[in-house]
Amino acid sequence: MTMLSRVADHLYWMSRYLERAEHTARMIDVFHNLVLEQEPSVAARYWDKLLASLEYDQSYSEMEASGWDTYQLTQTLTFDSENASSIYSCIRGARDNARNVRELISSEMWNEINRLYLGVIESRRDEEIGAHPHDFYQTVKEGAQLFQGITDSTTYRGPGWNFIQLGRYVERARALAVLLEAHFKAGGNEDYLELVALLKCCTAFEAFCKVYSPELQRARIVQFLLLNSEFPHSVRFAVDRIDRSLSRIAENAPGADSTRLLRLTGRLASSLRFGTLEELLAQGLVGFLEDIRHQLADIHGAMYQAYVTYPIEQALVPVTAGEFW
């Protein structure tokens, strides 16, 4: 049975939202931990970096000027229902999308995402949550990972599975590109702790130390987070998965026009597979990362064009009288 476009859309966003919730939780948790031992001026710089990494356009000093403290900041990033990127909003978004396809995902998946959502609602009401934020972020990360594990072990490997993978890795590739861009835009004066934090934001510290050593060199970190083919939180790994999922989807949906989409993903994947670090640095790292972000946005748009909002829509738009005359 072919899959409805709406169903593909729900699965894709369910997965993207959950990935974003997990990423945001990890970022906030890492930075919380980082600023504990810093003096205020350094802490402010770190907060700025967190905000930039999560694509907020305000800086911490601007927020401070309008009377905010770190508690309010983290509350906004975590629980604010008005903030579409808060952890709460992301988990609610994931659950809403899952609810619309509840009969098509496994009941284990539904139970887990519903449980996670109910847990977040409860924490949101908990006045004391500010006293032990780490536990909360840990719960969100574990919930998202559990959901992914359940998805892995209970989902038929059809188009639905591929749209779930697609959502997850588009979100991950994008978040990583934004994070790296925010980090390297700030210039080369980062301290050791900041590099540790960067790796930890990508769950990469332990893996990095095994592949290289705890001696953190900038070039090696870029190599690892951008071009490594085996580490799940590298941009290349994520883009490879995007490429693979889209190829599988194209094989199973012969009626759709995926030419442009496959060209866009193939090109991005190739640049990461065959590009070298030296070329990249010569070309300008920040520019390259920015370019990745744009390419991912194009891939997202092309995916919609191919499978969800394909152009029959245009053919159906009634011609207005004005265009005839």
Added chain:
Amino acid sequence: MARTKSETPTGPFQNYTLSAAFDEMFTAPGKSRPQYQALYKRILELGPDEMRHRQQAADLSFLHQGITFTVYGREEGTEKIFPYDLLPRIITAKEWEHLERGLTQRLVALNLFLDDIYHKGCILRDKIIPRDLVFSCKHFRKEMRGVDVPRQVYVSVAGTDLVRLADGTFAVLEDNLRVPSGVSYMLANRQVMKWAFPQLFRNIGVRPIDHYGNALLNTLRALAPQKDREPTIVLLTPGVYNSAYFEHTFLARQMGIQLVEGRDLLVHDSVVYMRTVSGLKRVDVIYRRVDDDFLDPLAFRPDSALGVPGLFNAYRSGNVTLSNAIGTGVADDKAVYAYVPAIIKYYLKEEPVLQNVETYLLTEDSVRKHVLDRLDQLVVKAVGESGGYDMLIGPHSTAKEREEFRERIEARPRNYIAQPTLDLSRAPCFIDGVVEPRHVDLRPYVLYGDRVNIVPGGLTRVALRRGSLVVNSSQGGGSKDTWVLFE
């Protein structure tokens, strides 16, 4: 000849009392009807603890399957389990044969009626039913005049509500001819009963109902506009917030068809397509669980976000079948209901097999006065409503409620009908560890594609509150499995 045992009620039946209402199980205290003997024996054998245990297991199974419905008018998204009673309601082969004949006759006649009023209007010309009455129906769709539907079948799925009167005869209380619901409970109840009482099934000879999904699919297939290819059939749901969403997903899975929402469909050149990841796919038959009003914002309610713009045009062009057809509600209007016996005689030249409940139309001054003087004894219903909304049960009403209804009736007499308060038959229910009688009705599901097909069973709805006569799920009703016997 097996002698029916007569004994004083014991065990869980200690408090079981008989009343003037027909009792489905007992003819006298402790003396059960033959078809209930095996069940009676089994209940006494099991004892209250084991019964309670099985009831709990059944409840849990409903919860786990997510068999819930949404109650409107309370806090948003209140999902409830449909209360379920463990004791089956049993119908003999002879009784069923009679019901089957009556339901078939009725549905055939009502379809002829719909075809007639949307085409030639012979029945109106012959003054069998007043023209005004038909055209003033809330659900009459003038847009359907002259529109031909496949096989002249307007109502392909009906959920007729039957009640059993004090003398034991069945009568039709309501014809639900628009988007009748509840069939998933019929099927789920049976599933649970097979787990709870496997031995009884073997001994007693219960006719199966599991093929309902397949029967429905065949019905829809028979109504496809084109005969030269395998039709694409979909189920159109209003979406996850609809009270019957569980049923929609359930039936779509049973039939192996796509569950679509309005936004999944589009109409181009009067052809309906669904948007899939493999491109647009043509749709031939829509089993729609969306009311007429919301089907097409261009033809009906412009504010509908559930519908498909242009659907009515595609329908009128004969490119897609809607099941049920648009405009069937005119035939289950509660005032038109009073004329159904005449409708049957007019088209089929037969006497009705199933009787109607006596019904007062309130447009006539003398009848209205008669009714208004007796509001405390009668039941008043709004003609275009279903689900037990906008209804007055005289004997259980307060003076204030009666006064409100009096005003409403006087303001819009065409909008209401009155009926005597029926003493619905009672069946044993397992409540808090004992067996007590509760009022029940019966809703069989009647399918009509190339022929009328009734799966032997139905939803027996139970007014679980003691003494209550209202069986609607939205008003505190529950249900029980219905067993139709082979012999």
